Every structure is written in structure tokens, then in C-alpha cells.
Amino acid sequence: MRKNSQNSPENGNNNNFFNKNPIVVFLIFAVLIIVIFRAMSPDSGIGGGMNGGVNKNITYSELKSLINAKQISKVYIGQTTIKAEAGANTIYTVKKVEDPTLVPTLEAEKIPYGAYNESNFFTDILFSWVIPLVIFFGIWMFLVSRMQKNVGGGILGVGSSKKLVNSEKPNVKFSDVAGVEEAKEEVMEIVDYLKNPDKYLRLGAKIPKGILLVGPPGTGKTLLARAVAGEADVPFFSISASSFIEMFVGVGASRVRDLFENAKKEAPSIVFIDEIDAIGKSRSSSPMGGNDEREQTLNQLLSEMDGFDADKSPVIVMAATNRPEILDAALLRPGRFDRQVLVDKPDFKGRVDILRIHMRGVKFAKDVDIEEIGRLTTGLAGADLENIVNEAALLAGRESKEHVEQKDLIEAVERSIAGLEKKSRRVNPKEKRIVAYHECGHALIAEVTKGARKVTKVSIIPRGLAALGYTLNTPEENKFLMQRHELIAEVDVLLGGRAAEKVFIKEISTGASNDLERATDIIKAMISMYGMSDVAGLMVLEKQRNNFLYGQTIKDYSDNMAQKVDEHVKDMLAKRFEDVVNTLETYKPAIESMVKALYKEETIEGEKVREIIRNYEEENGLPSRLVPLKDENNEDIEEAKHKEE
Known part of the structure; x- marks a missing residue:
């Protein structure tokens, strides 16, 4: 933007002082007004300050007597009156008499004397009201003008965008x-x-x-x-x-x-x-x-x-x-x-490219696998990826490392997704056991259910505000549509925690509250918005609309239909829960192996989960239900690894 002449270097220092210190400038001008006003006041004589004491009217003879008694300190002679100071607080006013001996008497007594301008109605109005008001108005206009020039216009600059652009x-x-x-x-x-x-x-x-x-x-x-x-x-x-x-x-x-x-x-x-x-x-x-x-x-x-x-x-x-x-x-x-x-969220290649850009200037170890981080961050935006790289550098710096390592990046991803790790939170053995079975139930169902997001990590270390444990699931690729079996698979995974508590603990807890809420919402959406049930057929029951006050979901169906929807949601949740319980009963020994590993290490990787399931299936002659991992090109990751080996 072009610089205006008022902001040029030649007068920049003056402008900065006036613009940054308007109150100081106002006070300086106010003091100057008072000084000027006092100096121009009609009662300001040689001694000044005559208006501050007690004023008494006396006769001329009494004044002469006071002078002879040496009780007068100063005398001011006007055109019609004489004023005399007696000490610091008393002023005598005397009607003037033509007396040629007055001045010689004052000189003989060595009393200072002088002349003063007497006030009248016109001078009182002029010095008491007109001059102060004019000066104050001038200062106000000056300050307003400075502010307008500083911000570019409007009343006190409120209408300008100069400071906002x-x-x-x-x-x-x-x-x-x-x-x-x-x-x-x-x-x-x-x-x-x-x-x-x-x-x-x-x-x-x-x-x-x-x-x-x-x-x-x-x-x-x-x-x-x-x-x-x-x-x-x-x-x-x-x-x-x-x-x-x-x-x-x-x-x-x-x-x-x-x-x-x-x-x-x-x-x-x-x-x-x-x-x-x-x-x-x-x-x-x-x-x-x-x-x-x-x-x-x-x-x-x-x-x-x-x-x-x-x-x-x-x-x-x-x-x-x-x-x-x-x-x-x-x-x-x-x-x-x-x-x-x-400007949409990046795909796998885009995430890798973004990570490389943000990794410029950061010292990373040579064995850092950016593509693995790209797979773990599916669905995250560029700002999230920038934060992950910065968080990894902070973690490495906290431990005084020379380079940022792969585990720092993975920890940063987990912090971004699941929250901060709460190692100081003490969990009693009973709750720790419940959490372990709960999370292992999620993990096993995710691995053996077609259409579910595969497991990256299972942990019983508390994270975030309320999570006592977590199962990290990441999709193998970007998805913009979800099929019916994929939505049902997500419901099954959410119910896996409650089902594991029923199968292994024999008593349910409050830990599945959020899982049940999300599972209920998915099934309701399948019925009312996606046309994936026989209850409403292809009729859309709910619409997302932007309301004047809120963004609301508008429901447009009868009470009879609402009752049918509620019954279908309840029946479907019960059916899915029964299937999940049966699956966990089949894989009981595998769950026990996972829980044992969790107790020992507190965190196990998704590959360890798959290894436990695979070994159990091979030992018992069960057909493998593990769904192979896919990369962004829909290629089998495990098969690609074996080929490389």
C-alpha cells in the first residue's frame, strides 16, 4: 500500500508521539490553557494571586493607618480602586482618593506597589468563558483531526479499514x-x-x-x-x-x-x-x-x-x-x-507432500517413514499435519534428542486424534481389567469384520479428558461414500466393547455410553436419511437445514412412523449385539492373549493384534476372517511386504 505523506519518515516521529499519546497531549494543552488564562486574567498584577485570599472593603483613612502601622505588604493601584495585601490571606479593597502623598508614603515604608487592570462585565465574560471555550474547542478539533488522519477517516476513524487490512x-x-x-x-x-x-x-x-x-x-x-x-x-x-x-x-x-x-x-x-x-x-x-x-x-x-x-x-x-x-x-x-x-482435504499423496513441506527445516532421523504417517493421518487437513510435525519436534526437543524419530511422529498423531496421554492418572486393577477387555473387544471385531476400519493401536493408557483406554482405527484409504455393510461394520465395532464386558466380565459398565450413542445415531441415519431399511423405504424422514438461530435437523414424519423407527433401531441394535457376542465367544482365547499382552506392555500395535488372531485361527483350523489391509491404490499391503522380503 502506498504511504501517505503524513506517514513519511520526515514527520514519522512527531506522528507517532501524537497518535500513541493522545491523553498526554491533551493534558499538556490543558496546562498551557490554565497558564495562559491566569497570565491574561485582569486581576493578575505584579504580585499575582490576588484572588486567593479574603477580600474586605475598608476606607481610605483605614488604609493609611494600616500602612503607617506596617501591616500592608503589597499595594495595587487601579483606575478607581486600590487593593492592598495584608499577609498571604487578606486583601483590602479601597475606593481610590486623589492623594499625591500615597506613593511617597509607600516608598518611605518600603512597600512594593504597582498598577493593575480592573475587571468589568465584558472582561469577566471574555476571560472566564469565551477564551477557555475557544481554546478547548481548538484542542478537541486538533485531536480529532490527528485521529482521523491516523486511521484514514470517519468519526474517530471508526469507518476506516486501513488498520484492519x-x-x-x-x-x-x-x-x-x-x-x-x-x-x-x-x-x-x-x-x-x-x-x-x-x-x-x-x-x-x-x-x-x-x-x-x-x-x-x-x-x-x-x-x-x-x-x-x-x-x-x-x-x-x-x-x-x-x-x-x-x-x-x-x-x-x-x-x-x-x-x-x-x-x-x-x-x-x-x-x-x-x-x-x-x-x-x-x-x-x-x-x-x-x-x-x-x-x-x-x-x-x-x-x-x-x-x-x-x-x-x-x-x-x-x-x-x-x-x-x-x-x-x-x-x-x-x-x-x-x-x-x-480446496478439499488431501489424499494419501497430498498428505505425504504436505508433510514433506512442513518437515523442511526440521531435523528428522533418516529412518523416518513419511508414508506410514500419511496412512495414519487419513482424513486430516493440512493444518492438522503441520501441527503434527511441530508436535513431534517439540516431543523430541523435550527429550533432548538430536533428531525427530518415527515414534515422535506417531505419538504426535495419537495426540492429535486421541488426546494427551495421562500417565499420572491412577486406574485401579478392577477398572484396568474392564478397560482391557473392552478395548480388545473393539479391536477384534474391527479386524474380523468386512468393511470395518482396521486397528492401528490398542492402549489402556488413559488419554484426553475421560478416555481410560482407546483403540485407534484408521481407514486404509480416503472414503467419500459408505455402503450399507460398512455402516453395519462400524456399528459392530462400536458394540464390541460392551459385548466383551458381557462375555468376559459378566457385568456391564458405563464405559460404553459414547459407543452406544454413536451406534444408535448410525442406525437412525440409515433409516431416516439414507433409505437403507424397509421401515421407511426410500422416504427421507430427516433433513439437515440451516435455521435462523441454529443448524437443525428437521423431522417431518408422523408419530406412528416415529414409533416404527424406534422399534427398528432397538431390534437392529439387539441383533447386531447378539452377532458380536457370538463372534467374541468364538475368539475367546485370542481376546485373552490380547489382554495378557496389554497388561504387560499397556500398548500393542495393530500388527500384534492381527498376529494373535492369525495364530489362533491357524492353531484351531478356523478359516481366516482377517480382512487384508489396503493402501491408497487398493493393493494388499501385507502381500506387498512379503514380495519385498
Whole structure:
């Protein structure tokens, strides 16, 4: 952003003092006013301070007597009156008499004397009201003017976006962005246009004025926008949409105008508005009335995007949101944000590339397997991966290691997914036994059920706020759809903990409360939203809608249907629980082996779980129910390992 003359280095020091210390400046000027007022006061004579004592009226003869008695310290002679000080607190006022002997008498008695200007109605009004009010008003206008110049306009600068806008030329390049290759391809033509606009203008092409980056939190929308500006080497104006909104109506619109005015001065440039749904929410989505300030801000944004000519002053507006469904239709029409770019969570290759980027500058051991970490972090966004790398470096630094090791990365992944390990939490032997069987029940069902997510680790070390143990399940690949058997498999895994308590402990505990809640929700969704039961057929009973106050699930079915749904959920949970119990009865010795290993090591890896199950099946001649692990290319990981060996 261009620097105004008021912020130039020549007067920067003065500006900083006035801008940073307005109260100090005000006090200094107030003191000066008092000094000036006192100096200009009519009663300020040679001795000054005459108005501070007790004033008494006496006759001229009495004054002469006091002078002769040496009780007068100072005398002030006016045009019609004489004032005499007797000590520090008494002032005598005398009507003046033409007496040529007064001055010689004062000189003989060595009493200081002088003249003073007598006050009248006009001077009282002038010095008591007019002059102080004028000076105070001048100071107030001066301070207001300084504040306006400092923040760029408005009442005390409240309508300006200058202090809210981050203006820079980013050093971020496309090489610093990974996991969103398709999104990068979509915005590359923006970079080419900003660098070589004639190539497009010659053909009559018009570049999109607005690009909306849509995706879950942490996927790199802001980073991608900065990379566009960095590659094009143009100014980058970034602001959060919530910064436009103030309690005063019209302030947001003023800030929008100010933002675009600055961007046009620096054209070609990029304006980036983060979380645009804060001002871009649909104006028809509020049945109880709208927000005038937000709507005025949105209207001004729409007007500004229509008002500039992209050919003469190329300003590209980029915005980010994770709630595109609530944006106003006028914002998304052609000519405004007419292009939406999906910035989604990365796949396996993208996660590996992101990890490599964030591992720059961090000292890692040579045996670190980035691909294993990539498989463990399925479903995580770029921000999560950055946090994992940083957390691993912190863990290694805490132990004074020279390099970050693989186990540090794995521990960082577990912290991100399951929470902080609570080694200090003491669990009594009875509860430890319950937790061990509970978690082993989850793990075994996950390994022998088709469609379930395979086990990465089983632990009876408490983590997070309330978990006394955990089973870490990670999918072998990114999944965007789930089939019916996969949902049922997830229900079976959730019921595995309660079933293990029934089979081995012979008494159930409260540890399965969250498992039962999630299992119930899955079955209800299968019935009411996914059309996967005979109860409602293909009829959708529940809809996800964005309400004025809340994002609610709207239920639209009769009480009779609700009773049928409840009965079906109850029956299906009972049937799935019975099947899980039968499976655990079949694999009882394998569960006991897992529990024994857990008691010894407190944590066992998924490979150890599979080894115990495989050995039990081979010893008892059972057909293997283990589902082979698959990688991102749907290839058998175990088979690939054997081939390498």
C-alpha cells in the first residue's frame, strides 16, 4: 500500500508521539490553557494571586493607618480602586482618593506597589468563558483531526479499514502449497493473467472478478490465496469479513469502499476476504428480520465488485468460506464470485507432500517413514499435519534428542486424534481389567469384520479428558461414500466393547455410553436419511437445514412412523449385539492373549493384534476372517511386504 505523506519518515516521529499519546497531549494543552488564562486574567498584577485570599472593603483613612502601622505588604493601584495585601490571606479593597502623598508614603515604608487592570462585565465574560471555550474547542478539533488522519477517516476513524487490512507482497509460492493440485490448476490462470494480461485481452477474454475458495477448515484456502499473489508478485490485501461489522450502521460499507479504493491504487492487486459468510449470508434466510449493518456491507461489496473495470484496474477478489450453502445468491452470480474452487482435504499423496513441506527445516532421523504417517493421518487437513510435525519436534526437543524419530511422529498423531496421554492418572486393577477387555473387544471385531476400519493401536493408557483406554482405527484409504455393510461394520465395532464386558466380565459398565450413542445415531441415519431399511423405504424422514438461530435437523414424519423407527433401531441394535457376542465367544482365547499382552506392555500395535488372531485361527483350523489391509491404490499391503522380503 502506498504511504501517505503524513506517514513519511520526515514527520514519522512527531506522528507517532501524537497518535500513541493522545491523553498526554491533551493534558499538556490543558496546562498551557490554565497558564495562559491566569497570565491574561485582569486581576493578575505584579504580585499575582490576588484572588486567593479574603477580600474586605475598608476606607481610605483605614488604609493609611494600616500602612503607617506596617501591616500592608503589597499595594495595587487601579483606575478607581486600590487593593492592598495584608499577609498571604487578606486583601483590602479601597475606593481610590486623589492623594499625591500615597506613593511617597509607600516608598518611605518600603512597600512594593504597582498598577493593575480592573475587571468589568465584558472582561469577566471574555476571560472566564469565551477564551477557555475557544481554546478547548481548538484542542478537541486538533485531536480529532490527528485521529482521523491516523486511521484514514470517519468519526474517530471508526469507518476506516486501513488498520484492519494486512497489505503485503507474499513470498509464498505454489511450491509451498501441496495436497490441492486441482485447486492450484484452477487459480494458475489468474497468475498468468496478472503477469500477461495482453495475452487474454487480445482475444477478448475477461478474467473472473471473484474467486471463492470453498473447503473445510485448515485445508489451506488462505495459503493458496497468498500463493497466487506471491506467484504473480502483486500486492495482497487481506481482511477478515467480521472486521467489516461494527455497532454503527454504515461503518462496514465505508470500510469496503476504503478497501477497494486502496486496492485500485495498487492495481494489479488481489483482495482476499476470509470467512466471507460473516457478511455474505443470504438476506432471505432471516424470517425474523435482517441485520441492517451486515446487509449494507454486503450491498456495498456487491456494488464495488460491479463498479471496477478489470481491464483498466485489474483487482482480483478472492474469498474463503467453509459454508458456501448459506451465501447470498447475488454474491455467487456471474460477474462477482462466478468461480468456486474446492480446496478439499488431501489424499494419501497430498498428505505425504504436505508433510514433506512442513518437515523442511526440521531435523528428522533418516529412518523416518513419511508414508506410514500419511496412512495414519487419513482424513486430516493440512493444518492438522503441520501441527503434527511441530508436535513431534517439540516431543523430541523435550527429550533432548538430536533428531525427530518415527515414534515422535506417531505419538504426535495419537495426540492429535486421541488426546494427551495421562500417565499420572491412577486406574485401579478392577477398572484396568474392564478397560482391557473392552478395548480388545473393539479391536477384534474391527479386524474380523468386512468393511470395518482396521486397528492401528490398542492402549489402556488413559488419554484426553475421560478416555481410560482407546483403540485407534484408521481407514486404509480416503472414503467419500459408505455402503450399507460398512455402516453395519462400524456399528459392530462400536458394540464390541460392551459385548466383551458381557462375555468376559459378566457385568456391564458405563464405559460404553459414547459407543452406544454413536451406534444408535448410525442406525437412525440409515433409516431416516439414507433409505437403507424397509421401515421407511426410500422416504427421507430427516433433513439437515440451516435455521435462523441454529443448524437443525428437521423431522417431518408422523408419530406412528416415529414409533416404527424406534422399534427398528432397538431390534437392529439387539441383533447386531447378539452377532458380536457370538463372534467374541468364538475368539475367546485370542481376546485373552490380547489382554495378557496389554497388561504387560499397556500398548500393542495393530500388527500384534492381527498376529494373535492369525495364530489362533491357524492353531484351531478356523478359516481366516482377517480382512487384508489396503493402501491408497487398493493393493494388499501385507502381500506387498512379503514380495519385498
